[in-house]
Amino acid sequence: MSPMNEFDHLKIRLKDIKEATENFGIDRKIGGGGFGPVYKGKLTLSTGRRAVVAFKRLDPRFGQGNTEFWKEIMLLSDCKHENLISLLGFCIEGEERILVYEYLSRGSLDRYLSNPRMTWNQRLKICVGVARALTYLHDPRKTQRRVLHRDIKSANILLDAEWTPKVSDFGLSKVAPANQPRTYVISNGVGTPGYCDPVYIETGFLCKESDVYSFGVVLFEVMCGKLCCEYRNGQLINILVPRWKICCDKNKLDNIICPGLKEQINRDSLVTFSAIANRCLSRNFEVRPTMAEILKNLEVALEQQNFNPENSALVDISKLAIPRISYTSHQELHSRLSKGILIDGGQTWVSVNKNGRIREMISAVKCVSGGWFVSDTADDSRSFNSGEPTQQHTISSLNFPPLQTNRRVVGLVRQVEGPKKERIVKTLMSLKMEREEKLRRMRDRMVIGGTELKFLECGFRFRVMRYKYMWSINVLKYIKKIYVNKKIN
Structure with a gap:
């Protein structure tokens, strides 16, 4: 049996091709190339579907012949890809050699x-x-x-x-x-x-x-x-x-x-x-x-x-990264930011989740020794400074749309009033003064990592919420556990 017999299912009668092309009429010709002229016509395929197809008719005068004809049949029968032309059939009768392809209108x-x-x-x-x-x-x-x-x-x-x-x-x-x-x-x-x-x-x-x-x-x-x-x-x-x-x-x-x-x-x-x-x-x-x-x-x-960087909040964040990050596509930028970057002189860690929400964590050093606590002479107690931080490179300063920032409080946060608030703030101020040198030595490793990350998980949201006199009881527990040996009464 001839090896060419495996392609018999693709054979199309010359009679059907002549009918579809009006006997290779000039009005049916749509182009040509090194193989020969190309015609357009409607044909009923082996599946029973009637479709517009292209007929490429071999003309030996252009330099190609049986070798190129069979090579195209064998290759396109074996190679299937959405960006390769599809061979629908062929005709070999007498001297005629015709290839039938899907018709591509453009x-x-x-x-x-x-x-x-x-x-x-x-x-x-x-x-x-x-x-x-x-x-x-x-x-x-x-x-x-x-x-x-x-x-x-x-x-x-x-x-x-x-x-x-x-x-x-x-x-x-x-x-x-x-x-x-x-x-x-x-x-x-x-x-x-x-x-x-x-x-x-x-x-x-x-x-x-x-x-x-x-x-x-x-x-x-x-x-x-x-x-x-x-x-x-x-x-x-x-x-x-x-x-x-x-x-x-x-x-x-x-x-x-x-x-x-x-x-x-x-x-x-x-x-x-x-x-x-x-x-x-x-x-x-x-x-x-x-x-x-x-x-x-x-x-x-x-x-x-x-990719339009002018309208992207992610690009604005990336410009604040320490060190600067490089990327070649929006997908790569999002991937880098999803792993987290440091901004604000290494005092703030920012990441972006798969939904595009921005997450911000602030260093304990920034919270305790960054000027967030001031004297309040009105009630002889201590409170958070309601003004802006001295560093302006923060997430809140980038003016993102509200839906892009996750403002949920992580951990137990509640308002602390009265004597208990005064004791807590007084202890924190004492912590700042007494442990300033220790915090300076620990600055590098306190930014993010290990148990410090848990502390940041609980405490970073107060900066975004900007509630006065609010603090997380869990934060105090972590400060007690990680950074001080002093008991908070």
């Missing part, structure tokens, strides 16, 4: 490069989708086969009605083992001028880094809003890739970016995007990133584009 990416209505955000999403497809081809999980596309270009990236990209045209692809960190295939250099890796053209060494170079060219096309090659009267007159790389190396991106995109691109997003695109074009294979690395950077660039 056509190929190259048609939209110079269109200012395609936003930078849309372009980033398209690039992310293509990177996911190539990552899948280069690093398969279920098979031991690595697919090297060899003809990555904007004309081979098709878009559906929702702008979802699909990589197509696998006729020139090569299959290599995937169980090695580097896979080389010796072959004649083929591909499209401008997109093809110059090292591959010069040496015949094909590897996954060759696809990386081609994808890097596509990234520059997306950013610059034009094709990488200039033609006149059907003749290639100029390849723009070297100039693009020089401008990127010299940090002169403004000279090459599509004018319609300049006003909408977030600067951080542009830096991330251009840096990874530039690495793709390096002649040194060791410098070129993997597709997995490219995908990660493009996802960061997309998140940076959608």
Whole structure:
């Protein structure tokens, strides 16, 4: 039995194709490429569903034949991914060789490069989708086969009605083992001028880094809003890739970016995007990133584009961190803040929970020796200073929306009046004077950690609540247990 028989379920009759395309009528033709012309028509699939599909008809005059025809059938039957074109069937009758694909209504990416209505955000999403497809081809999980596309270009990236990209045209692809960190295939250099890796053209060494170079060219096309090659009267007159790389190396991106995109691109997003695109074009294979690395950077660039730091309370908090924290995305910033940071000279610890609520803890040193207690001559007793703290870098000074701050009191808090209040405050003042030196020595380890954290859990809310004459009985117990040997009567 022929190994090709396993694909019999995908066979479609030539009669049905001719009927769908009105015998390959000129009105049904929607494009063409190195394989041959492409037609559009309605066809009843093997599932019984009637759908609009695309028919790619082999024309041997363009240089491809049976080898490329069967290669595409075998690869697309085995490789399934949301960002790869779906093969629905094929026809092989007499001299006819026809491939049947899902129909993607928006056509190929190259048609939209110079269109200012395609936003930078849309372009980033398209690039992310293509990177996911190539990552899948280069690093398969279920098979031991690595697919090297060899003809990555904007004309081979098709878009559906929702702008979802699909990589197509696998006729020139090569299959290599995937169980090695580097896979080389010796072959004649083929591909499209401008997109093809110059090292591959010069040496015949094909590897996954060759696809990386081609994808890097596509990234520059997306950013610059034009094709990488200039033609006149059907003749290639100029390849723009070297100039693009020089401008990127010299940090002169403004000279090459599509004018319609300049006003909408977030600067951080542009830096991330251009840096990874530039690495793709390096002649040194060791410098070129993997597709997995490219995908990660493009996802960061997309998140940076959608991230507005001017309206984010989290960014305001991060600016107060000691030491300053760095991050590349909103998700990473939230992750860092969820673990907690020190602000206010190391006297306050702040964290953000998964619901975006802000939690503040104040050092015991700050509470006891930070000027929060003053004399009250009106009733000859001690009370909390109702004024603002001397340090202004506090959560309460950032003017967050009310829902963003959790104002629940942690621990037992109640108002203390009369002689008992006077005894407590007097003891605290005595503690401050008598233990000032000890507290200074303990300052570093008292900020947060261990049992001190329990103390802060119980006591930090009085600062946010700003209730006069209020203190937690539990706080006093922890002060007694941790910081003083004196008994509080």
